[in-house]
Amino acid sequence: MDAVLFDFSGTLFRIESAESWLRAALDETGTALPDAELRETAAALEAAGALPGGAPPESVPEELAGVWARRDESARLHRAAFTGLSRRVPLPAPGLYDALYERHMSPDAWSPYPDARRVLRALRERGVGVGVVSNIGWDLRPVFRAHGVDGYVDAYALSYEHGVQKPDPRLFSAACRALGADPGRTLMVGDSREADGGAVALGCRVRFVEHLPVAHRPDALLPVLDLV
Structure with missing residues (x-):
């Protein structure tokens, strides 16, 4: 990947x-x-x-x-x-x-999931590009900065900045372009089959996690490291 x-x-x-x-x-x-x-x-x-x-x-x-x-x-x-x-x-x-x-x-x-920092850091160490693709109406970058994980993110594709929202493939395409990544060699990780599943139309692989409270989901992101 x-x-x-x-x-x-x-x-x-x-x-x-x-x-x-x-x-x-x-x-x-x-x-x-x-x-x-x-x-x-x-x-x-x-x-x-x-x-x-x-x-x-x-x-x-x-x-x-x-x-x-x-x-x-x-x-x-x-x-x-x-x-x-x-x-x-x-x-x-x-x-x-x-x-x-x-x-x-x-x-x-906002609170990061317990394994978020570990996974983002490991991807950076492996030279894998990291993007955040979000349906949102405000700038979430300060959240990443405040929690000390912005240094692991290479690009953001935020719906309100592009005027288009997931599952529209154009938002995933914008993220891939910003990363210089081939969609066919890109993994999308999200909690919504309806919204995040839209990346499949672009040729991305998709992995889903459950939208659970932080204390109830300690390690759902870790399998991402095996996939890449």
Whole structure:
């Protein structure tokens, strides 16, 4: 293999819990909420699918369906989709909706999977190009920098920067071009068969991992080293 492409959320990193996310936004805005109500509200936000990188929405309201389908094509659409979902849940202060969105972009909101650093470092040592291909509406590079793994990534192909989202092969193609890699000698690693499986159309091999909490998935990325 000349290169390995990785998805971001659910593959290399995992977002914090909905409760932690809400608590951080409450602290940021100086808003108080009793613990029982906080837990109830966090559960409602999670059911609404309002946490990017978290559980998908149980249902998408008709007025958001169009935005939701294209949410990763631009920063504007991404914010509109997720703040639209969060506004389905009553919150004690109007500023919390934007605070929640801002919080999920903070490096503190993300944790790398336990084996991510080891795998990325090993690929760098073997001279294998590494790219990150993500459906996202904001710049995730600061997350990689804050967690000390940006030095192992050679290229980023982010949907909102290209105006196209996975499974469209054009996003994987952009990553391969940036790496100077032959798609036929490139491996795509992700957690979504629908989105990340789109790399097959380009000729890439694909390996899937499960989108589990960090503590429940200690070594799912390690087999990548055997494949390359």
